[in-house]
Amino acid sequence: MDITLHACYVCQTNRILILIPFTGLLPKPNITVNPEVVGQGHNVTLRCEIPDREYTVFSWYKDNQSINCSAGFRCSEDSPDLHISFAEENDEGNYSCSVTNPVSNNTSDAVELKVYALLSKPNFTVNPEVVEQGHNVTLRCEIADREDTVYSWHKNNQGINCSAGIRCSEDSPDLHIPLAEVNDEGNYSCSVKNPVSNNTSDTVELKVYVRVSKPIVTVTPEVVKEGDNVTLNCNTTAGNHLTYTWYINSSEPKCGDHYECSNESSELIIKAAKPADAGNYSCTAQNRLNNETSDFTSMTVYYGPTSLTLHIPADTCPNDWIDWFKVPEAVCVHENSSLKMSCEAQSLPQSNYSWSFSNATYTGVLIEASEVEMYNFNKENDGNYTCTASNDVTGRDSSQSRYLITYRKYHNLGF
Structure with missing residues (x-):
């Protein structure tokens, strides 16, 4: 049913009756939000919807407080819309609107407006x-x-x-x-x-x-010879994300050309081992929970024989004798004298020694020792004497020779 109210007004001057129509009683308005989901910095419009807006005055409320149509809100009494530009968190709240015409008024239910933040990186x-x-x-x-x-x-x-x-x-x-x-x-x-x-x-x-267990140092090869490449390993039975520190005789080696090592590797590599590399090796394995240090492991570097030296207490032959016999570095021994010869070399383990003799009529080993002693030296003893040093571990040997010549005092080559 269309309900139309009329008001009666009388103009005093001409006594004219004027009837002015008004719309009916206002229903409860409905608030809509556009967009429905509001993000921070977005524009949003709230609309106070009623079927008939003629002669209607609109007013807005946030959290039951009247809204001043300024200060960030764009609205007016004759518009059903409330505009919020660049919405922020402080624009959140419960919004309602009221409508009024000359014969009635009504208020909407409150609608909660949420302004969602644009999420930053967590x-x-x-x-x-x-x-x-x-x-x-x-x-x-x-x-x-x-x-x-x-x-x-x-x-x-x-x-x-x-x-x-x-x-x-x-x-x-x-x-x-x-x-x-x-x-x-x-x-x-x-x-x-x-x-x-x-x-x-x-x-x-x-x-x-995982907590680190006590490491054990292993050496490869087990028998280390001079010149070998050696790998020492810091072995643990438990622990992860480990870093390592190596020690030689309680001092850290300098990682470089000779010692190949790093904190991230369990290996210490020695390139071309030298006798000076012998010593007590240990390592520390550690992670962010704990650290453990191994016992010392002794490493021996076997070497030699090197620097073989002959000791022959005799005189150097005169130059004309050397030219005659055509033997450089010949040694002249007094006829019928006694002679004790020895040799020595640097070696680990200690070298085995032997002396051998050769001339035009004989070749053979004189003795398995570092010393040889001869009595009543004569022309039959002239010849080449060789000392050989050998190392059973390294498998290496070294030899030195001297040619011995018998001579008499005042002896000359023409006699």
Whole structure:
């Protein structure tokens, strides 16, 4: 039924009756919000909707307080719209509108306006910072505004199922790993989402540390000879994410051309071992939980024979004798004299020695020793005397020779 009210007015001058029509009683207005989901910095329009706007005056309220159509709000009494430019968090609240005409008024139900923040990149934290095997760990996806935020988690770029030993939910910023194990290690990230935006954290590597056991130093090869390349290994039965420090006689070696080593490697490589490399070796293995140091391992470097020296107490022959016999460095021995010859070399283990003799009529070994003693030296003893030093471990030997010649005092070559 169309209900139209009329007002009766009488003009006093001419006594004319004027009837002015007015619309009916106003129904309760309905507020609509456009867009329905409002993000921070977006423009939003609230509309106070009624069927008939003729002769209607509009007014707006936020949290039951009248709104001044300025200071960020654009509205007027003759418009059903309230405009908010660049909405911010402080624009949130319960909005209502009232409508009034000459015969009635009505007020809408309140509508809550939410202004959702544009989510920034979450900050990812791990507690405790150092995670030990068998201990609980919590990963937190931190953002400034958690309202209406949905969380999701990823490990090695794969979505995490919030079960199977991992406790998490869409409405919680925390991911809990009870009794962490090494297989929980990986690259973790989290994503956040609200009705107007989403963002993802940087990736954080989770390491689960195992306590380090006492290391043992091994040497390869077991028998080290001069010139060998040697590998020492710092072996542990437990521990991960380890760094290593090496010691030779309690001092750190200088890693470089001779010693090949680094904190990240369990190996110390010695290139072309020298006798000076012999000593007591130890290592320390460590991670962020603890460190352990090995016992000393003694390494011996076998070498030689080198620097073989002959000791022959006799005179150097005159030059004309050397020219005659055509033997450089010949040694002249007094006829019928006694002679004690010896030789020595640098070697580890100590060298084995032998003396051999050769001339035009005989070749053979004189003695298996470092010394040889001769009596009544005569022309039959003239010849080449050789000392040989040998090392059973290195498999090496070294020889030196001298040619001995008998001579009489006042003897000349023409006699």
